Each structure stands twice: as structure tokens, then as C-alpha cells.
Amino acid sequence: MKNSRFIRPAMRGAAMSGIITAVIWLNQPLQLPFFNQLDATAHAQSVDTEQAPSLSELPGVNAIDFKGQGKLAFISKGLLYVLDGNTKEVKQLTEFGSALKPVWSHDGEWLAFKLVTDKNSKTGPLWLIRKDGTQAHQVQGLPGAVMTQFSWSPTSNTLTVSSEDGLWLVSTEGTPVQLVKTPNPFPSFCWSPDGKSLAYNISLPNEKTDTRDDHLFTVEIDAGKPVKRLQTPDTGIKLAEWQPDGKGLIFWQIPLHSASITADGVSLYCLQLDNSQPKLLTTGLTYKEWHSFSPEGQLLTVEGVDRVVWANKSLTVVNPNSGQQQHIANPNGYVAIDPHFSPDGKNIAYVAARNLGSDVWGFGKKDALKDWINSRTLYIASADGSNARALPVAGQGIYQPTWSKDGRHILFVKNKALWIVNIEGLKVEKILDLDSDQEEEFGFYGFISYEDYFSWYKG
Amino acid sequence: MCWPSSKYSLRWRLAFSYAAVSMVVTALLTGMAVQTSMNKSMASQKEKSLSSIAGIEAAFSNSLISSLDPAKSAKQLGLSAGGRIFWLGPDDRVRVDGYGDTSLSGRLLPLPSQLQNPTATNTDIFDSGESWIAYTTTPLRIKEKSSGRLLLIQDLSSLRHEYDELRQRLWLLGGMVSIIIAALGILLADSMSRPLEELTGAIERVQAGKLKQSVPVTGSLETVALAEAFNKMAARVASLDEQRRAFIADAAHELRTPLASLQVLAEGINQNAGANPKELNAFVRQTDRLSRLVNSLLLLARLDNPEFHITKVPLLVTNLIEEAIWVIKPLAAERQIKLNIESSGEILIVGDPDWLHRALINVLSNAVYYTPVGGLIHLKAELKHSLAYIIIKDSGPGVSPEVLAQLGTRFYRPTAARERSSGGTGLGLSIVKEILNIHKGQLEFLSSPDGGLIVRMIIPVISSEVSNSVTTL
The missing domain is CATH 3.30.565.10 (Histidine kinase-like ATPase, C-terminal domain)
Structure with a gap:
């Protein structure tokens, strides 16, 4: 062949190149796409997709009459919803499980709630979710799965959780941080009004539970060093609130750590932070739902012993700093419960129910309970108790009346539903049905809290 | 194979060629075997992951319906699947991490582009640098309602280790085979080159004039044929040389006889100062004989010439x-x-x-x-x-x-x-x-x-x- 001197080397070269290419190609490391990102997530937070969960059949809600009343988080058929009074929009936030006890953050952007995994104890892991349903996530990293008490900071989106080994701070982003470790599980606590400190109690270990001493501490959440404020020998402490002016702590003292005594009423104290001796305010049941502060810091609460709600319960306005009380007379034959200060502190709303006396510890017939429930009437009065008047337009069986931000409406619970009454026009409208599964309307000797089923952010 | 020069012996050429060929074959087979094996393993792993995520999705959905702790469920299901489970909400943010990494709660995971579609079931395997990671995702439906999706992340370091080990073993085996083949190549080349060396020695001896040479007729068919041909050729050359020697001797003898006669006649003529007719007749006969002899020799020489051609x-x-x-x-x-x-x-x-x-x-x-x-x-x-x-x-x-x-x-x-x-x-x-x-x-x-x-x-x-x-x- 004439061109063999060129063709043959070229063919050899091509063959060698082919073989070498095949060898290299076949022996190259397995070409997998590179991905190693689990640690680098901080930048991803800026990306916010506005995808809402899929909608179930929305519950019937009267959004019109809730207009301008802020946002209402509520539970319906186990799912968490938000009614926005401004947009009149109802948004489903969860699509699974049984949510319970929604609580708004200080700015109304976040909700904390329990996802019930034990229906008997109504306990389960804590979840956080934004008001629009995004960024829902379970709070992980906390000891145990039972969360009994949690509370948002009044100034930031930080949640304090009382767990089986102390207090934890949970932010909407990042890892929970244990603030203090306590020897007793589930310590009571409360936030300072400025959101910088927490007050909590510890029970010192002792062989006999009734002789344990309790200590009352405050701790700055940034500094983290607890300050002991009070020691109560043989007596337990259950914190109620930090005074709105930040000067003192309001708490109950539990003699001998006795739950039985607590159920029948214990003393409510105020410890001024500049004083080592607490001041007795009043005596009553340990329901924080029965505490309401006026803008001036006056505490409106229910006084009176006996665990039954229908006996010995009346309202009192206490000055936590001075300890001075102003007793408010009950309507004749009635007890006064579920009090709440109007936003301006000039009026109060409460429920008056028939006084059955302390001899009644239960109801043999269901109708008798219904009769008593039907005696629960919405009252409003001036802050000093004068000018008390019933609002029969609201109907009977009233629970937990709460003033609106504008002071012209009262939101209350009736027949397992939320209602709103315009106290000027005396117009009552049902807003929505609650998901309360309380078949037993007896509650705890007449006390029922609906906080597990709704939370109102007044805006 | 093109060699740069002829200074390498057949032995080393064959040994090197065998080693090179076996190395190339080893490389090709190793690469092909590893690629094929790994492709099958990857496909199998993806099928497993998809099967796992389907089971996990059903189990997780049931656990939520049964009001079980999602984090615990994710952890347990992740353990059973040999991986880490994330529950991502409809906004694709982390709701639950089976490993309990709270730093990821509520955050967007920077997922690979292949897994960006939250409504598709998909799986892929990635190289994280330190290991191989399988990412598998599937939409989560609770009571027929979409609730985001589940992400299963599995560490496939064992598969990678298997891959590395397979490749190492095949290369080691290929190297050993190459060495053995190279050694066999040397032996084979030796057996092939020895007859050639003996043949070369015999040829050199023939060149030196020792024409009676023969080489052992051993080895492959080709070397046996070559040895036999050489031996025949050497015998033929020796025979021809013998004939040539005899021919020269005979020719010299045949030429010498009439020349001697001519010399005697010439001397006689010289002594007698003249030749008688009888002597002249004998002189002519001898000359004639000498001429015929020379003509015959020339004729034979022509016939012996390999380039002699006849017209047929x-x-x-x-x-x-x-x-x-x-x-x-x-x-x-x-x-x-x-x-x-x-x-x-x-x-x-x-x-x-x-x-x-x-x-x-x-x-x-x-x-x-x-x-x-x-x-x-x-x-x-x-x-x-x-x-x-x-x-x-x-x-x-x-x-x-x-x-x-x-x-x-x-x-x-x-x-x-x-x-x-x-x-x-x-x-x-x-x-x-x-x-x-x-x-x-x-x-x-x-x-x-x-x-x-x-x-x-x-x-x-x-x-x-x-x-x-x-x-x-």
C-alpha cells in the first residue's frame, strides 16, 4: 500500500488511544454527584417559600364579627387554625395529629402548641409554627416528651419550657438551651415583663416530700446566674406572675407541698425584689386564669377557699406592692369567678354563678350540673365593683370572658364555642366552635379552662 | 507493537508485550467489572431506598394518625431503615429530624437539585467527600392529604468500602496475573529464541567456512520446520561445496592431462627442431580435446547459473x-x-x-x-x-x-x-x-x-x- 507508512502508524495510534481511553474511562472513580450540605444550613433560612399546608375542610367561622380583633388560634377536630380578624381569613396550620394549647408569641408571629401523643394526659411534644403555617417543626432536644408548661417571652420569640430536669430556652431557630437545672421536675416559672429574666422555684431534695424546702430564684437569661430570692421551709412555691411593673413576684405558697391543701386554696403572696419578706395578698385557688392585671398593676383575682367553684368565691382587687385589697361584692346568691380587667383598667368582666354552698361537692343528677352551668352569667362592672350588671344578651353558661383590645367587646366561651359580645350594642355573635372534648362538664369541681383550645392575640 | 530499536531481545520483547497486554486486559476487565458491579449495586440500593421510603411513609403516616410522637417515630423508622429521616413540611422546612438535630428545626435543607420537587418520589446517591450518601424523598400523605414529604438519608460507606475493596482486589489479582504471564512470556520467549540462537550460531559457523552444520530439530512446528530447512540447506551447501571441490579437482585433472601431453609434444618439437606430421596430429588432437573440455565446462557453467533462462x-x-x-x-x-x-x-x-x-x-x-x-x-x-x-x-x-x-x-x-x-x-x-x-x-x-x-x-x-x-x- 502506497500510504502504509502513514496509515499504519495512524491506525496503531488510534488503537492505542482507544485502549488507553477505555482503560481510563473504565477505571475512573465512580462519578457520583457531589453533595455535602447537612451542616451548611444557615444561609438557607433566608429563603422562605410560602407554601401552606393542604387544606382540610375549613371549620365554620364567623370572621365578620371578629373583624379587627386580632388573630385567634383555635383547635378544630384536632387541627390548628388561625382566624385573622384583619383579613377575615381562616388558615389551617396543621394537617395531622391532635394539636392542643396553642400559645401566641409576643409579636403574634409564632404559635407554640402541643402535639398530643397521650390522649389521657393530653401531653406530647412541643411544636412551633409560624402564623402562616410555615416553618412548622417539632422542638427536639428537650428531655422527655411531656411538656406541661411553656411560655413565650413577652419581648422576644423565645419560649421557656419547664421540663423534667429544669428550664429550657427554645428559640424559633436553633437548638434548645438549658437555662437552669433543677432537682425537681417541672418547676413553675414566669417571665419578667422586660423578657430579660425568669423566676422559678426549686424544691430541695428530701426524703419526706412534706418537709422539703423550696427556693425562689430569678435568673437573667443572658447572664444565666440564678439569684435566690426566697426560701420557704416545708413549704412549696408555685409561681403565678411577675408584676407588670417588674418589682415583685406573685406566687402561691403550698403548705407541706400538699396537693390536697392546694386544691382547697392557698395563700397568694408577693415578694418585692428589694425585700426578702413576701407579702400576703389573698387566699384562693391556684388558677392563673383567675388573675388579671390592670394597666396600673392592680391584680384582679378570685379569693376564697374550698375547691368547689360554686362556693366562697368572690373578686378582689389587690395592690401587689402594698397588699391593699378591695373586695368586690358578689351579686346576691352568686359567686364571682373568671375575672378580667378591661384594657384601660376601668372596668372588669366576670362570671357570676349561683352559690351552691360548700356543702355541695358534686351533682347527683346531670341536670343539676347543667342548671348550675346555666347560672353562669356574664357580668361587667366598674373596676371597683360598682355598677355591676349582668349581660343577659350573652346568654348562660359563660366561661372565661376576655376583653378585646378596644375595650368594647368581650370574647367568651359558651356551649363549647367562642362568642363575642359588643357591650355597647349588646350584640352577641358566635365566632366558632371549639374542639373541646370535655364530655365531663364538671371539670375540676366546676373549674374548666378552655386555654387548651384557643389563644387570642389581640394585636 | 512498534519497537524503538532492535536492541531488545525477543525474550524481553515477548515478556514486556505479554505483561503490557495482560495489564491492559486487567485494567479493562477490572474497570468493566467494577463499573458493572457498582452500577448494579447502585441500582439495587436505589430500589431498596425507594422501597424503604414507601414503607416509612406508610408507617410514619400511621404513627401520626395514631398520635405517636413524630420525632420518636422518625427516629425508630430511621433506625430500622439504616438512615436518617427528615419530615419536611409543605414549605419544605424541617419539621422533624430523626437524629434530633435541633439546629435544623424549621430550616430549609439545601437539597440537591434532583430532589427539589416535593411532590415526586425520587432517590439518588451522592458523594459527600467522605462517604456516599443516598437521598430518598417521597411525599407524605396523612389521611389522603398532603403533609409535606419525608426525606431518608442513608450512609452508604459500606457500599463505598465494598467498591474500593473490589477494585483493589481486582487490581491485585490483575497485577499477579500480569507478573505470572510476564514470567511465562519469558519462558516462552526463551524456548522460542533458543533454537534461533542455535540457528544463528550455526549460520555464523557456516559463514566462517564450517559448512557441515546441523541444529537440533526441536521446539514448535515453525522452529522444527526452520531447523529442518536449515539442516537440509546446510547439507546441500556442504554437498555442493564437496561437489565443487571435486569438480575443481576433476577439472584440474582433466585439464592437466592434455596440457601435459601438449607440453611433451612441444618439448619434443623443440628438441627435434621441428615437428613431424604425427606429432603435429597428436598436438592438434590434444588441443581439440582441450577445447572441447573447456567448451563443456563453459556450457555447464552457463547451465549452473541460476539466472540462466531458456526459451520454451x-x-x-x-x-x-x-x-x-x-x-x-x-x-x-x-x-x-x-x-x-x-x-x-x-x-x-x-x-x-x-x-x-x-x-x-x-x-x-x-x-x-x-x-x-x-x-x-x-x-x-x-x-x-x-x-x-x-x-x-x-x-x-x-x-x-x-x-x-x-x-x-x-x-x-x-x-x-x-x-x-x-x-x-x-x-x-x-x-x-x-x-x-x-x-x-x-x-x-x-x-x-x-x-x-x-x-x-x-x-x-x-x-x-x-x-x-x-x-x-
Whole structure:
């Protein structure tokens, strides 16, 4: 062949190149796409997709009459919803499980709630979710799965959780941080009004539970060093609130750590932070739902012993700093419960129910309970108790009346539903049905809290 | 394979070639085996992951319906699947991490682009640098309602380890095989090169003049054939050298005899100051003999030349015989020898008419010379097995079998009745033999049962197809 001197080397070269290419190609490391990102997530937070969960059949809600009343988080058929009074929009936030006890953050952007995994104890892991349903996530990293008490900071989106080994701070982003470790599980606590400190109690270990001493501490959440404020020998402490002016702590003292005594009423104290001796305010049941502060810091609460709600319960306005009380007379034959200060502190709303006396510890017939429930009437009065008047337009069986931000409406619970009454026009409208599964309307000797089923952010 | 130079021995060329080929084959097979194995493993792993995520999705959905702790469920299901489970909400943010990494709660995971679609079930395997990670995602539906999706992340370091180990083992095996093949290549090359080396040594010895050489006939078919060919060639060369030596000696001897006679005659003439007619006649005869001898030698030299060519044409044997008879007839008549010609028909051969004529003249002359006066020469042509036989039988003295074997040898003359005094050069039949050889024919000698010599000139005939289309001479 004439061109063999060129063709043959070229063919050899091509063959060698082919073989070498095949060898290299076949022996190259397995070409997998590179991905190693689990640690680098901080930048991803800026990306916010506005995808809402899929909608179930929305519950019937009267959004019109809730207009301008802020946002209402509520539970319906186990799912968490938000009614926005401004947009009149109802948004489903969860699509699974049984949510319970929604609580708004200080700015109304976040909700904390329990996802019930034990229906008997109504306990389960804590979840956080934004008001629009995004960024829902379970709070992980906390000891145990039972969360009994949690509370948002009044100034930031930080949640304090009382767990089986102390207090934890949970932010909407990042890892929970244990603030203090306590020897007793589930310590009571409360936030300072400025959101910088927490007050909590510890029970010192002792062989006999009734002789344990309790200590009352405050701790700055940034500094983290607890300050002991009070020691109560043989007596337990259950914190109620930090005074709105930040000067003192309001708490109950539990003699001998006795739950039985607590159920029948214990003393409510105020410890001024500049004083080592607490001041007795009043005596009553340990329901924080029965505490309401006026803008001036006056505490409106229910006084009176006996665990039954229908006996010995009346309202009192206490000055936590001075300890001075102003007793408010009950309507004749009635007890006064579920009090709440109007936003301006000039009026109060409460429920008056028939006084059955302390001899009644239960109801043999269901109708008798219904009769008593039907005696629960919405009252409003001036802050000093004068000018008390019933609002029969609201109907009977009233629970937990709460003033609106504008002071012209009262939101209350009736027949397992939320209602709103315009106290000027005396117009009552049902807003929505609650998901309360309380078949037993007896509650705890007449006390029922609906906080597990709704939370109102007044805006 | 193209070698840069010829300085490498066959042994190392073969060894290197075998090693290189085995290494290339190893590389190809290893790569192919690893690729195939890993592709199957990857596909199998993806199927497993998809199967796992389907089971996890059903179990997780049921756990949520049953109000179980999602984080615990994710952890347990992740453990059973050998991986980490994320529950991503409809906004694709982390709701639950089975590992409990709280730093990821509520955050967007920077997922690979292949897994960005939250409504599709998908799986893929990635290289994280330190390991291989399988990411599998599937939409989560709770009571037929979409609730985001589940992400299963599985560490496939065991698969990667398997891949690395498989490749290492195959390469190790391939390396060992290459070494063994290279060693075998050396042995094979050694067995191949040893006969060549022996052959080379023999050739060098032949070059040095030691022509009687032979090499062992061992090894492969090719080397055996080569050794046999060499041995035959060496034997032939040695024989030719022997013949050459004998020829030179004979030629010198044959030349020396007339030269010596001429010298004696010349000296006699010189002493007698003149030559008488008898001496001059003897001088002329010796000169004539010397001339014939030289002519015969030149003729043989021409015939021995490998580049000697003859002009072959178709010709009839009868024509050849008739021409020869026409030439030899006067000589035979001079000696009263009767020529008896027998022909069996037209026989067509191909050959050079001049050289074949010369050959036939030589044989007939030889017959005339050795046939006594008044004798008979029988000449016959016949066709047997595609061969033309020209048979010349004289009535001279008989020839012993030993002499028959030597007839045709250069300068050979029978020592008895057919002696040199008859006037021959001893080269005539040798010339005939060479002429027939050139025509791919043969010269045979037979002893006649009733005395005399039978000479058979055997010449291939022309094929019938050709014979129909040729013009004869």
C-alpha cells in the first residue's frame, strides 16, 4: 500500500488511544454527584417559600364579627387554625395529629402548641409554627416528651419550657438551651415583663416530700446566674406572675407541698425584689386564669377557699406592692369567678354563678350540673365593683370572658364555642366552635379552662 | 507493537508485550467489572431506598394518625431503615429530624437539585467527600392529604468500602496475573529464541567456512520446520561445496592431462627442431580435446547459473528425434551402427528446441561412442503419465548398478569398457542432466538385460488444453 507508512502508524495510534481511553474511562472513580450540605444550613433560612399546608375542610367561622380583633388560634377536630380578624381569613396550620394549647408569641408571629401523643394526659411534644403555617417543626432536644408548661417571652420569640430536669430556652431557630437545672421536675416559672429574666422555684431534695424546702430564684437569661430570692421551709412555691411593673413576684405558697391543701386554696403572696419578706395578698385557688392585671398593676383575682367553684368565691382587687385589697361584692346568691380587667383598667368582666354552698361537692343528677352551668352569667362592672350588671344578651353558661383590645367587646366561651359580645350594642355573635372534648362538664369541681383550645392575640 | 530499536531481545520483547497486554486486559476487565458491579449495586440500593421510603411513609403516616410522637417515630423508622429521616413540611422546612438535630428545626435543607420537587418520589446517591450518601424523598400523605414529604438519608460507606475493596482486589489479582504471564512470556520467549540462537550460531559457523552444520530439530512446528530447512540447506551447501571441490579437482585433472601431453609434444618439437606430421596430429588432437573440455565446462557453467533462462516453445518429440537422427546419422553410419527408431505417435512437449536438441545429440553421441562397430542403437519415444519418455538403448557393454548410480556425475566415466580412451570429456551426460533439470525433466539410466545401456530422457508434456492452441516446431 502506497500510504502504509502513514496509515499504519495512524491506525496503531488510534488503537492505542482507544485502549488507553477505555482503560481510563473504565477505571475512573465512580462519578457520583457531589453533595455535602447537612451542616451548611444557615444561609438557607433566608429563603422562605410560602407554601401552606393542604387544606382540610375549613371549620365554620364567623370572621365578620371578629373583624379587627386580632388573630385567634383555635383547635378544630384536632387541627390548628388561625382566624385573622384583619383579613377575615381562616388558615389551617396543621394537617395531622391532635394539636392542643396553642400559645401566641409576643409579636403574634409564632404559635407554640402541643402535639398530643397521650390522649389521657393530653401531653406530647412541643411544636412551633409560624402564623402562616410555615416553618412548622417539632422542638427536639428537650428531655422527655411531656411538656406541661411553656411560655413565650413577652419581648422576644423565645419560649421557656419547664421540663423534667429544669428550664429550657427554645428559640424559633436553633437548638434548645438549658437555662437552669433543677432537682425537681417541672418547676413553675414566669417571665419578667422586660423578657430579660425568669423566676422559678426549686424544691430541695428530701426524703419526706412534706418537709422539703423550696427556693425562689430569678435568673437573667443572658447572664444565666440564678439569684435566690426566697426560701420557704416545708413549704412549696408555685409561681403565678411577675408584676407588670417588674418589682415583685406573685406566687402561691403550698403548705407541706400538699396537693390536697392546694386544691382547697392557698395563700397568694408577693415578694418585692428589694425585700426578702413576701407579702400576703389573698387566699384562693391556684388558677392563673383567675388573675388579671390592670394597666396600673392592680391584680384582679378570685379569693376564697374550698375547691368547689360554686362556693366562697368572690373578686378582689389587690395592690401587689402594698397588699391593699378591695373586695368586690358578689351579686346576691352568686359567686364571682373568671375575672378580667378591661384594657384601660376601668372596668372588669366576670362570671357570676349561683352559690351552691360548700356543702355541695358534686351533682347527683346531670341536670343539676347543667342548671348550675346555666347560672353562669356574664357580668361587667366598674373596676371597683360598682355598677355591676349582668349581660343577659350573652346568654348562660359563660366561661372565661376576655376583653378585646378596644375595650368594647368581650370574647367568651359558651356551649363549647367562642362568642363575642359588643357591650355597647349588646350584640352577641358566635365566632366558632371549639374542639373541646370535655364530655365531663364538671371539670375540676366546676373549674374548666378552655386555654387548651384557643389563644387570642389581640394585636 | 512498534519497537524503538532492535536492541531488545525477543525474550524481553515477548515478556514486556505479554505483561503490557495482560495489564491492559486487567485494567479493562477490572474497570468493566467494577463499573458493572457498582452500577448494579447502585441500582439495587436505589430500589431498596425507594422501597424503604414507601414503607416509612406508610408507617410514619400511621404513627401520626395514631398520635405517636413524630420525632420518636422518625427516629425508630430511621433506625430500622439504616438512615436518617427528615419530615419536611409543605414549605419544605424541617419539621422533624430523626437524629434530633435541633439546629435544623424549621430550616430549609439545601437539597440537591434532583430532589427539589416535593411532590415526586425520587432517590439518588451522592458523594459527600467522605462517604456516599443516598437521598430518598417521597411525599407524605396523612389521611389522603398532603403533609409535606419525608426525606431518608442513608450512609452508604459500606457500599463505598465494598467498591474500593473490589477494585483493589481486582487490581491485585490483575497485577499477579500480569507478573505470572510476564514470567511465562519469558519462558516462552526463551524456548522460542533458543533454537534461533542455535540457528544463528550455526549460520555464523557456516559463514566462517564450517559448512557441515546441523541444529537440533526441536521446539514448535515453525522452529522444527526452520531447523529442518536449515539442516537440509546446510547439507546441500556442504554437498555442493564437496561437489565443487571435486569438480575443481576433476577439472584440474582433466585439464592437466592434455596440457601435459601438449607440453611433451612441444618439448619434443623443440628438441627435434621441428615437428613431424604425427606429432603435429597428436598436438592438434590434444588441443581439440582441450577445447572441447573447456567448451563443456563453459556450457555447464552457463547451465549452473541460476539466472540462466531458456526459451520454451511447444515442440513435437518426433521432430526433435528426427533432427537429432539427421545429425547423428553420419557418425553412426561411419561406425556402421544401425539406428532403430520407434515412435508411438505425436507427443507434444514444451522446451527449448536448441537445448533439447543438444541434450539428445549428447545422449546419442554417447551411445554411438560406446556402441561397438556394427552395433544397434534403438531409439523410442512414448507417453506415460503425462511424461514424454525418449528412450535410447545402445548395444554397448553392460553397466554395473554402481556405475549406473554415478552416471551423469561430472567427469565420471566408467573405468572399464566405457573408459576415457573413447575420447569423451566426462561432461556430456552431466550437461544432458542439467538441460533436463531446467526443463523440469529427468535423466535416468538403466541397465539392459541383454547388455548395453538404456538412457531415458523424461520431459513433461504440454497440457491438452494448451496443445490445441499452439503451433509446434
